[in-house]
Amino acid sequence: MWRRIVWIPIILLVGWFLVEQLPLWFAPQPPWTRYPDLVALPGGCEAANALRLYGAARGADETTALTADDAQTTTVALIEQQYPDERFTFALPPELVRGSFGDTALAWFGIAMFARDDTTAPAGAIVFLDAQSGAPLSVITVLGAGIEGADGVCGAFAPRPQGLRAALRPYLPLLALAGYVGIVGMAAGIVWWRNKKAYSRG
Numbered sequence: 001m002w003r004r005i006v007w008i009p010i011i012l013l014v015g016w017f018l019v020e021q022l023p024l025w026f027a028p029q030p031p032w033t034r035y036p037d038l039v040a041l042p043g044g045c046e047a048a049n050a051l052r053l054y055g056a057a058r059g060a061d062e063t064t065a066l067t068a069d070d071a072q073t074t075t076v077a078l079i080e081q082q083y084p085d086e087r088f089t090f091a092l093p094p095e096l097v098r099g100s101f102g103d104t105a106l107a108w109f110g111i112a113m114f115a116r117d118d119t120t121a122p123a124g125a126i127v128f129l130d131a132q133s134g135a136p137l138s139v140i141t142v143l144g145a146g147i148e149g150a151d152g153v154c155g156a157f158a159p160r161p162q163g164l165r166a167a168l169r170p171y172l173p174l175l176a177l178a179g180y181v182g183i184v185g186m187a188a189g190i191v192w193w194r195n196k197k198a199y200s201r202g
Contacts, residue, residue, distance in 0.1 A: 009177075009180055013174075013176060013177040013180075014177070017174060017177075031048045031049050031051065031052035034048070034051075035048050035051070035058065038058070038092070041091045041092055041111060042091045042111070042113045042123070042124065042142075043091055043111045043113055043123065043124045043126065043142040044091070044092075044111070046126060046140065046142050046143070047092070047109075047111050047126050050126050050128075050138075050140055051097065051099070051109070054097075054099040054100055054101055054107075054128070055099045055100045056097040056098060056099025056100075056101075056107070056109070057097060057098055057099065058095065058097050058109075059097075060096040060097055060098040060106060061096070062096070062098075062106060062131075064096065064106055064108075064131040064132055065131070065132045065133070065134075066108060066129065066130070066131055066132060066133070066134045068093070068094060068095075068096075068108070070134065071094040071108035071110070071129055071131075071134070072090070072093055072094050072110070074108075074129055074134045075094055075108070075110050075112070075127045075129060078127060078129075078136055078139065079112050079125055079127065079139075082125065082139055083114070083125065086114045086115075087114065087115040088112045088113060088114045088115060088124065088125075089112065089113060089115065090110060090111065090112055090113075091111040091112065091113045091124065092109075092110055092111040093110055094108040094109065094110035094127075094129070095108070095109055095110070096108060096109075096131060097109045097128075101128065101130070101137050102137070104130050104131065104132065104137075106130075106131035106132070107128045107129060107130060107131050107137055108127075108128070108129040108131055109126070109127070109128050110126070110127050111124060111125075111126050111127075111142070112124050112125050112127065113142070123142045123143065124141075124142035125139055125140065125141055125142060126138075126139070126140040126142060127139055127140075
């Protein structure tokens with residue numbers, strides 16, 4: 001009887017894990033969770049979503065016909081053409097990404113933010129350039145207020161710094177299960193050792 005009682009907490013914890021926690025691990029993640037350093041920038045949430053749309057990943061290091069300096073010069077000229085009379089700075093200078101951009105897989109990707117106080121107007125632009133020819137692939141208007149990404153379109157889903165306790169909280173049932181199994185195992189081992197010792201004496 002006591003063996004069945006011992007199994008009850010294990011069954012409950014495993015059931016909770018299968019019903020509550022396991023689906024969360026395999027649920028589709030918001031695009032900005034891949035790039036917490038990116039969404040910390042103004043316009044970063046929109047940029048992370050743009051990367052998701054193109055299936056793009058940062059960190060490409062291939063050699064391209066268009067250098068980083070040339071990409072920045074071309075981006076500046078494109079923004080000045082698309083948004084005349086706007087003063088802007090780069091929240092993220094052009095960097096190389098790999099994704100599905102039609103006929104090309106490599107693109108220069110950058111974020112420019114406009115210097116303005118009117119938060120109802122566009123706050124900046126996200127630019128993708130063909131990494132070989134320098135032709136514009138996409139110019140996406142940033143609609144946020146130019147503030148930190150965590151307060152923009154990411155909303156409550158934006159990654160925020162968290163301590164060790166918050167990071168371990170989803171795993172507490174598993175930790176409790178491991179501790180419980182360990183205690184039960186130790187108790188069973190002690191009982192077995194005592195019974196064996198008593199049997200050897202008898």
